Amino acid sequence: xxxxxGQEQLLLPVSGWFLWGSLLTALVLNMLPVxxxxxxxxxxxxxxxxxxxxQPQKVGLGVAMIxxxxxxxQQATLLGQHALVYCCLVLAVLLLRRRLVWYSLVSQATxxxxxxxxxxxxxxxxxxxxxxxxxxxxxxxxxLLEAVVWPIISxxxxxxxxxxxxxxxxxxx
Amino acid sequence: MxxxxxxxxxxxxxxxxxxxxxEIAKTLRSxxxxxxxxxxxxxxxxxxxxxxxxxxxxxQATLKESEQALKQKLLLQSQRAxxxxxxxxxxxxxxxxxxxxSNLATPSQAAQVLYAVSDPYSRKVVIDKGSNSNIALxxxxxxxxxxxxxxxxxxxxxxxxxxxxxxxxxxPVLNVRTGIRSVMYGRPGANTDTLELRFVSGTADVQAGDxxxxxxxxxxxxxxxxxxxxxxxxxxxxxxxxxxTCQAKxxxxxxxxxxxxxxxxxxxPNIMHDASQGADGKKGTKK
Numbered sequence: 378x379x380x381x382x383g384q385e386q387l388l389l390p391v392s393g394w395f396l397w398g399s400l401l402t403a404l405v406l407n408m409l410p411v412x413x414x415x416x417x418x419x420x421x422x423x424x425x426x427x428x429x430x431x432q433p434q435k436v437g438l439g440v441a442m443i444x445x446x447x448x449x450x451q452q453a454t455l456l457g458q459h460a461l462v463y464c465c466l467v468l469a470v471l472l473l474r475r476r477l478v479w480y481s482l483v484s485q486a487t488x489x490x491x492x493x494x495x496x497x498x499x500x501x502x503x504x505x506x507x508x509x510x511x512x513x514x515x516x517x518x519x520x521l522l523e524a525v526v527w528p529i530i531s532x533x534x535x536x537x538x539x540x541x542x543x544x545x546x547x548x549x550x
Numbered sequence: 551m552x553x554x555x556x557x558x559x560x561x562x563x564x565x566x567x568x569x570x571x572x573e574i575a576k577t578l579r580s581x582x583x584x585x586x587x588x589x590x591x592x593x594x595x596x597x598x599x600x601x602x603x604x605x606x607x608x609x610q611a612t613l614k615e616s617e618q619a620l621k622q623k624l625l626l627q628s629q630r631a632x633x634x635x636x637x638x639x640x641x642x643x644x645x646x647x648x649x650x651x652s653n654l655a656t657p658s659q660a661a662q663v664l665y666a667v668s669d670p671y672s673r674k675v676v677i678d679k680g681s682n683s684n685i686a687l688x689x690x691x692x693x694x695x696x697x698x699x700x701x702x703x704x705x706x707x708x709x710x711x712x713x714x715x716x717x718x719x720x721x722p723v724l725n726v727r728t729g730i731r732s733v734m735y736g737r738p739g740a741n742t743d744t745l746e747l748r749f750v751s752g753t754a755d756v757q758a759g760d761x762x763x764x765x766x767x768x769x770x771x772x773x774x775x776x777x778x779x780x781x782x783x784x785x786x787x788x789x790x791x792x793x794x795t796c797q798a799k800x801x802x803x804x805x806x807x808x809x810x811x812x813x814x815x816x817x818x819p820n821i822m823h824d825a826s827q828g829a830d831g832k833k834g835t836k837k
Contacts, residue, residue: 408586410594410665412803413673413738438551442558446565450582451590452669453676453703453710456575457565464558471551504671509717512670513740 388538391432395537400424400436404444408451416518421448422496423523425463426489427530429470430477441467458503466496482528489527493520583705590708591678594664601806658811659683661691664708666805673716673738675805680705688770690811696776696799697721697764698808709810713802714777715743723747723777724765728755731765734778734796743802745778747794752785756794770813 403424411417421444428436445460452459469492470477477485497520505511568575659679667674679685681704689701691711699719703710712719715736723734730750737744750756760780766773778796785792 405589405593407668408589408593408665409668410590410597411668412666413668413670415670417668438554438558442562445562446578447582447586450579451586451667453667453672453674454669455566456569456579457562460565461559461562464555464562468551468555501671509671510738511740512738516670 386539388535389540389542391435391538393435396428396432396435399534400428400440400444404447407448413512414515415512416515416522418519418522418526419496421445421459422463422466422493423526423530424534425467426470426492427527427534429467430474431535433471433474436467437471438464438467455503455507458500461503462496462499465499466492482531485531486524486527490520490524493523496520579703580705584707587705587707590664590676658809659685661685661808661810663805663808667710671717671738673713673736673743673802674702675699675711675713676708677711677808677810678708679810680707680709682706685709685810686813688813690764690771690775690813691808692775692811693800693805693808695801696778697771698798698800698802698805700770701810711808713805714745714798715802721777722765722768722771723762724773725756725780726761726763727757728760730754730756731767734762745796745798747780747796748791750792750794752790752792754792756780756783756792758783762796766814772811772814 400421403420406420425436425441425444429441441463442460445458445463446456448454448459448463449456470489473488477488480488497516501511501516565575565578569579661677661679661683664676664678667676677685677691685701685704687701687704690697691699691701697714699711699713699716700721701709702712713736714721714734715738717736717738719736721734721736722731724731732747732750734745734747737746747756758780761776762778762780764771764773764775764777776799778798781795781797783792783794
């Protein structure tokens, strides 16, 4: 089997609990009561993109749709607005994933940055169509932060799959 | 995958369309909101815990200071309150003489703010009471300082309140000094959110510092509640209207405890019904 260059080892199968738990954690991070802050990264979009890249059989467009609706209700936006954006983002990641997994984490982040930026622009255009006002240039920081966090998220979320298949008591990890 | 994408895109576009028009989207919305409500309740706990801890550790000096200030305020208020009683009875008497309908007392209930909506394009808060506590759509919401907004969506366990500064949120107001009525609009901005009185003539008698209260003309807000104060009046030669910006009485960036009032006349559904019927009627005549 040809291994992608960034991955030095064959990964264990993902635990369902961990996958769905991490997505729900992302949702809770989005739900934190911080008020209208434009520069905060969209954790749900980030985690959906991550799992769509690594577990496309489990996390696809349907999951993106459901989480989008949850975010829509939480943020009191038009129902389906975030759902549409997440679907587009996940579709882009699904189309690009075979190529993306061969790159290092930092180059993955730079290639995902335009996608994250487009997601925010798409949301903004929909809001502006609904006669909203521009929330300020700090909005640019949101996709940048998402791209910066990508390598960290990737290491953390893949860590459980990098454990040894058999537990060895003499090994520290 | 592409067919799936087309399906989900169409579904979300349909939902966006349905959200403002059909009952099914409302049902979907309120069921999702009910699922999310307990999570929001848990998430709002650390905030209130931190607040309580901050109060606990506040120094005695600041507490004494604030107590002094509050006592002074109470003194002033009690003076006014005694006047209000006299004035109230006098007013009732005069109204009886004039055979005017007496002012109705508005039933109200206290609620707590769960969170401020994090969508940067709107200014809304979600409170912890919903249709289970008989919160009505359109209810005015106020805090200790004055009106903060209006209930725009009601879920079983929570409701959404659009703040005065939410996009195009309109509040009918009355200038206390001159008695001129106008409508105040909110507009969220990048750095500062604005409240402005639109379509007030450039020659109208409006001054910075004028107090604005609710006018009670809309059948929603009870009359005479403090709303805002006029901040700046710019009279421009290139426009027939003055640009008037206001400052809300309540601190809209940090609302915690609110009062939800019943709409003065619970006729909002009827108005909406009539309006939609009227629109249908127009369409009918066009055909």
